Amino acid sequence: MxxxxxxxxxxxxKLIEKFRQFPGIGPRQASRFAYFLLRQNxxxxxxxxxxxxxxxxxxxxCEKCRRFFETPRSASRLFCSICSSKNxxxxxxxxxxKDIDLEAIEKTGGYHGNYxxxxxxxxxxxxxxxxxxxxxxxxxxxxxxxxxxEIILALNLNPEGEHTADFxxxxxxxxxxxxxxxxxxxxxxxxxxxxxxxADKDTLNSALQNRF
Amino acid sequence: MxxxxxxxxxxxxKLIEKFRQFPGIGPRQASRFAYFLLRQNxxxxxxxxxxxxxxxxxxxxCEKCRRFFETPRSASRLFCSICSSKNxxxxxxxxxxKDIDLEAIEKTGGYHGNYxxxxxxxxxxxxxxxxxxxxxxxxxxxxxxxxxxEIILALNLNPEGEHTADFxxxxxxxxxxxxxxxxxxxxxxxxxxxxxxxADKDTLNSALQNRF
Amino acid sequence: MxxxxxxxxxxxxKLIEKFRQFPGIGPRQASRFAYFLLRQNxxxxxxxxxxxxxxxxxxxxCEKCRRFFETPRSASRLFCSICSSKNxxxxxxxxxxKDIDLEAIEKTGGYHGNYxxxxxxxxxxxxxxxxxxxxxxxxxxxxxxxxxxEIILALNLNPEGEHTADFxxxxxxxxxxxxxxxxxxxxxxxxxxxxxxxADKDTLNSALQNRF
Amino acid sequence: MxxxxxxxxxxxxKLIEKFRQFPGIGPRQASRFAYFLLRQNxxxxxxxxxxxxxxxxxxxxCEKCRRFFETPRSASRLFCSICSSKNxxxxxxxxxxKDIDLEAIEKTGGYHGNYxxxxxxxxxxxxxxxxxxxxxxxxxxxxxxxxxxEIILALNLNPEGEHTADFxxxxxxxxxxxxxxxxxxxxxxxxxxxxxxxADKDTLNSALQNRF
Numbered sequence: 001m002x003x004x005x006x007x008x009x010x011x012x013x014k015l016i017e018k019f020r021q022f023p024g025i026g027p028r029q030a031s032r033f034a035y036f037l038l039r040q041n042x043x044x045x046x047x048x049x050x051x052x053x054x055x056x057x058x059x060x061x062c063e064k065c066r067r068f069f070e071t072p073r074s075a076s077r078l079f080c081s082i083c084s085s086k087n088x089x090x091x092x093x094x095x096x097x098k099d100i101d102l103e104a105i106e107k108t109g110g111y112h113g114n115y116x117x118x119x120x121x122x123x124x125x126x127x128x129x130x131x132x133x134x135x136x137x138x139x140x141x142x143x144x145x146x147x148x149x150e151i152i153l154a155l156n157l158n159p160e161g162e163h164t165a166d167f168x169x170x171x172x173x174x175x176x177x178x179x180x181x182x183x184x185x186x187x188x189x190x191x192x193x194x195x196x197x198x199a200d201k202d203t204l205n206s207a208l209q210n211r212f
Numbered sequence: 213m214x215x216x217x218x219x220x221x222x223x224x225x226k227l228i229e230k231f232r233q234f235p236g237i238g239p240r241q242a243s244r245f246a247y248f249l250l251r252q253n254x255x256x257x258x259x260x261x262x263x264x265x266x267x268x269x270x271x272x273x274c275e276k277c278r279r280f281f282e283t284p285r286s287a288s289r290l291f292c293s294i295c296s297s298k299n300x301x302x303x304x305x306x307x308x309x310k311d312i313d314l315e316a317i318e319k320t321g322g323y324h325g326n327y328x329x330x331x332x333x334x335x336x337x338x339x340x341x342x343x344x345x346x347x348x349x350x351x352x353x354x355x356x357x358x359x360x361x362e363i364i365l366a367l368n369l370n371p372e373g374e375h376t377a378d379f380x381x382x383x384x385x386x387x388x389x390x391x392x393x394x395x396x397x398x399x400x401x402x403x404x405x406x407x408x409x410x411a412d413k414d415t416l417n418s419a420l421q422n423r424f
Numbered sequence: 425m426x427x428x429x430x431x432x433x434x435x436x437x438k439l440i441e442k443f444r445q446f447p448g449i450g451p452r453q454a455s456r457f458a459y460f461l462l463r464q465n466x467x468x469x470x471x472x473x474x475x476x477x478x479x480x481x482x483x484x485x486c487e488k489c490r491r492f493f494e495t496p497r498s499a500s501r502l503f504c505s506i507c508s509s510k511n512x513x514x515x516x517x518x519x520x521x522k523d524i525d526l527e528a529i530e531k532t533g534g535y536h537g538n539y540x541x542x543x544x545x546x547x548x549x550x551x552x553x554x555x556x557x558x559x560x561x562x563x564x565x566x567x568x569x570x571x572x573x574e575i576i577l578a579l580n581l582n583p584e585g586e587h588t589a590d591f592x593x594x595x596x597x598x599x600x601x602x603x604x605x606x607x608x609x610x611x612x613x614x615x616x617x618x619x620x621x622x623a624d625k626d627t628l629n630s631a632l633q634n635r636f
Numbered sequence: 637m638x639x640x641x642x643x644x645x646x647x648x649x650k651l652i653e654k655f656r657q658f659p660g661i662g663p664r665q666a667s668r669f670a671y672f673l674l675r676q677n678x679x680x681x682x683x684x685x686x687x688x689x690x691x692x693x694x695x696x697x698c699e700k701c702r703r704f705f706e707t708p709r710s711a712s713r714l715f716c717s718i719c720s721s722k723n724x725x726x727x728x729x730x731x732x733x734k735d736i737d738l739e740a741i742e743k744t745g746g747y748h749g750n751y752x753x754x755x756x757x758x759x760x761x762x763x764x765x766x767x768x769x770x771x772x773x774x775x776x777x778x779x780x781x782x783x784x785x786e787i788i789l790a791l792n793l794n795p796e797g798e799h800t801a802d803f804x805x806x807x808x809x810x811x812x813x814x815x816x817x818x819x820x821x822x823x824x825x826x827x828x829x830x831x832x833x834x835a836d837k838d839t840l841n842s843a844l845q846n847r848f
Contacts (some may be wrong), residue, residue, distance in 0.1 A: 010282045012269040015263040018256075023244050027310075028621070032235050035311055037267055038280055044230075045268065049261040051227040055249055056257065068221040068250055099247055100240075101832040110841040130253040152847060158830040187846020190824030190840045195792040196737040197452070203827045205746040210823020210846045211788060228798070240833070313620040322629040364635060368619040375584045399634020401613030401626045407580040408525040415615045417534040422611020423576060434706045435694040439687040442680075447668050453738075456659050459735055461691055462704055468654075475651040475683040479673055480681065492674055523671055524664075554803065599790040634739040 007135070012038075064135055064141060066117040067099050082106075082115060089113045090147040095138070095168065096154050097121045097161070105154060113152070116141055121155065122164040129167060138168075139175060151181040224250075240400040274352060278329045278346055279311050294318075294327060301325045307350070307380065308366050309333045309373070317366060325364070328353055333367065334376040341379060350380075351387060362394040369400070436462075488565065489525050490541045490558055506530075506539060513537045514571040517563070519592065520578050521585065523544045529578060537576070538564055545579065546588040553591060562592075563599060574606040583613070637663075646675075694702050700777065702753045702770055703735050718742075718751060726783040727747045731774070731804065733757045733797065741790060749788070752777055757791065758800040765803060775811060786818040793824070 012034055019030035037045060060071040062080035067079035082088060092113025096102050102115050118133040128133050144146055154170055155161035165185060171182055188206035190199065199207070224246055230350035249257060272283040274292035294300060304325025308314050314327050330345040338344050354360055365380055367373035381395055400418035402411065404416035411419070436458055443454035461469060484495040485503035487601055493504035506512060516537025520526050526539050542557040550556050566572055579585035589609060596607055612630035614623065623631070640718035648670055655666035673681060696707040698716035718724060726827060729751025732738050738751050754769040779785055789796035789804055808819055811827050824842035826835065835843070 011263055011266055013269060018263060019741045024249050031312060035782040036235050037264060038271060042268060045264055048230050049264050051223055052249060052257055052261050054223055055227060056254060059250060085656060100243060104832050105840060108837050108840045110844050124405050157826045157828055158698060186843035186846040187825035187848055189823035189842060189846060190793045191830055192793055193826055194834045196740050201744045204741060204744045206825060207822035208746050209395060211820040237487050256442045316620050317628060320625045320628045369614045369616055396635040398631035399613035399636055401611035401630060401634060402581045403615040403618055404581055404624045406615055408528050412616045413532050416529060418613060419610035420534050422613060423608040424611060435687055435690055439691060442687060447672050454737060460659050461688060462695055466692060469688055472654050473688050474680055475647055476673060476685050478647055480678060483674060524667060630765060634659050
């Protein structure tokens with residue numbers, strides 16, 4: 001029996017409501033997800049809920065780089081595979097906004113240093129940067145990492161990413177003045193697909209300087 | 213400890229895999245969903261899994277129109293609110309492809325007949341139409357509905373929708389020749405936003421005929 | 425010799441400037457047009473300028489419907505081919521915004537009445553409608569057309585088009601109250617390609633009413 | 637009088653036909669251009685045709701770099717303002733596909749060498765490269781330019797542009813083996829707006845190498 005809506009939202013409506021909170025999902029796609037699940041067999045649904053239930057206990061945050069990783073079985077290790085590897089170059093620390101950015105860099109196979117994941121970019125008008133990005137944990141990480149010589153700011157080349165890089169540069173220069181740290185950013189130039197007539201001045205100037 | 217991938221996909225990867233099966237979701241957005249869930253508090257995750265778990269038991273398929281509806285508490289009723297309403301015009305049966313189409317029509321407030329939900333549109337080269345759409349259940353529904361005078365084919369005006377309408381018209385004419393049934397389709401004309409210079413010939417011709 | 429730009433814009437720059445005034449053309453495409461012309465042979469350019477030069481003298485505005493048409497050689501005819509045809513149904517007058525809309529309707533082959541071209545749609549906040557659209561000429565046309573029984577407002581189904589239709593309905597009702605004129609609009613419904621779940625309420629309601 | 641179309645296309649139709657040959661212009665926009673011109677006053681049309689008529693005589697192709705420039709008044713100079721300037725660095729020759737690419741580079745203010753305009757990029761399956769791009773004139777230019785030390789291939793980072801760069805590299809290496817010429821390409825990296833998670837491997841690798 002469908003109770004009047006003033007009294008109670010039904011399961012379907014509540015689920016649609018939940019899906020609407022997923023990143024980039026509007027009401028229409030949220031509905032489609034719910035109807036999609038209705039058409040799946042019980043095994044699929046059981047597997048899905050089991051994965052979601054165990055997600056938090058089976059995935060941990062690395063205490064060194066703050067990326068997500070499969071929770072270790074042995075309590076003695078709290079670091080992710082990169083942070084606990086002996087084949088990484090401890091002199092380089094690359095700061096990224098999100099796990100997905102770290103994954104993109106790893107896929108290139110061209111970087112062998114360590115990482116630190118901020119969790120987010122810094123919104124341009126953010127009043128409490130410390131609450132938005134893991135700045136304190138970052139300083140702790142750098143302080144403990146005596147071997148670090150270069151910090152690479154690998155942020156998106158959009159306003160928010162550039163704001164984050166500027167903010168971090170200022171903070172790092174202020175608080176780590178005593179240490180000799182090189183702070184670098186990812187190089188600019190033509191990206192795959194770029195057509196010169198549509199490229200902006202900064203991109204072209206970098207492309208001229210970085211010609212090879 | 214992360215086991216080698218040849219042995220075991222981890223929870224995060226399996227969840228991303230599941231989200232990739234959601235309609236319209238590619239690998240990138242599937243990843244984003246997983247990372248989004250990782251950042252939610254346990255209460256959110258518990259609520260989500262609980263809703264998914266109870267979805268099938270709390271949502272039933274109406275035995276008359278085949279739409280999804282909140283499972284009735286009393287076992288005596290198996291029909292959805294529309295099919296069990298006494299205020300609907302039993303002489304009209306509108307055939308739609310999906311629940312979402314039924315919802316769109318209901319929102320207009322301009323239709324007071326009954327519905328039948330096919331579940332899908334019929335792909336143009338489908339060899340087993342009976343397995344794809346609920347054609348047998350439809351004939352049963354019409355046979356039982358002695359009061360039905362008009363069948364309205366409310367299908368999308370795209371190739372698949374038109375194919376479905378053509379197929380149903382043929383089947384209905386063949387099998388229900390003995391009954392006097394009017395088979396109609398939704399009217400064509402200018403849709404909100406249509407500009408004449410971009411409108412196709414069929415649309416303009418219908419708009420001319422249906423002028424008001 | 426290139427004179428300093430403060431003194432004189434050169435031919436290329438002036439031409440780009442002209443192309444920027446073409447409908448829908450930005451600075452980049454305007455440049456591309458100019459460079460395109462530079463690469464054409466002299467015969468192409470000569471033909472182009474000749475066509476533009478003769479455009480106004482070789483194309484006239486029909487005194488009856490105000491559409492553009494090839495200037496008649498004999499001074500005795502001032503009407504376009506449609507307005508001077510004896511095979512059109514003089515009882516119907518369709519009002520369109522632009523020549524291009526008239527062409528779209530003619531291509532359907534389903535309309536055999538006459539036309540009147542307003543020249544533009546009426547912007548929603550327009551203060552002097554008479555200066556924007558040919559409203560006086562329209563009333564003259566209707567007054568002279570004693571055989572007219574129906575006026576069909578064939579305007580775009582967007583806010584500007586609907587505003588134009590509302591404005592004309594009001595004006596026609598006001599000034600032609602003494603004559604029995606039916607004022608109609610193009611029918612609404614599903615356009616080719618419409619999917620029900622994306623259709624708005626008005627469109628669906630019309631589609632329900634105009635079902636066939 | 638409109639003659640039957642089998643005999644004669646009218647001025648309007650011919651003009652629309654001409655506009656359809658403009659780069660990126662389809663039949664609909666070509667019509668719009670023609671109707672736009674019909675609504676302009678005679679002064680506008682006269683100015684437009686005058687500019688087009690004088691385009692070829694008032695714009696020349698620079699004999700050195702092959703870019704278009706305002707035809708010099710004195711017959712003694714045949715070079716554009718860049719090629720005749722004494723403030724450019726003759727040791728650098730940048731090869732671009734089109735004038736518009738040269739303009740984009742000039743706007744950066746960061747390049748002070750000379751240019752050579754190919755006219756086009758080289759289509760990937762082009763059988764007669766010499767007919768498509770000004771390869772002979774390029775070799776002549778380099779041969780005459782004894783001061784040239786570096787040739788910069790500034791081509792789009794799309795398949796056609798990369799193919800053109802590869803082709804030129806091969807040709808230049810083959811025919812100019814005797815001279816010590818550095819052949820370089822524009823640097824790759826993050827372009828303004830790039831988000832790391834969407835960047836391809838090559839772009840990220842270059843961005844890592846070119847970090848600053």
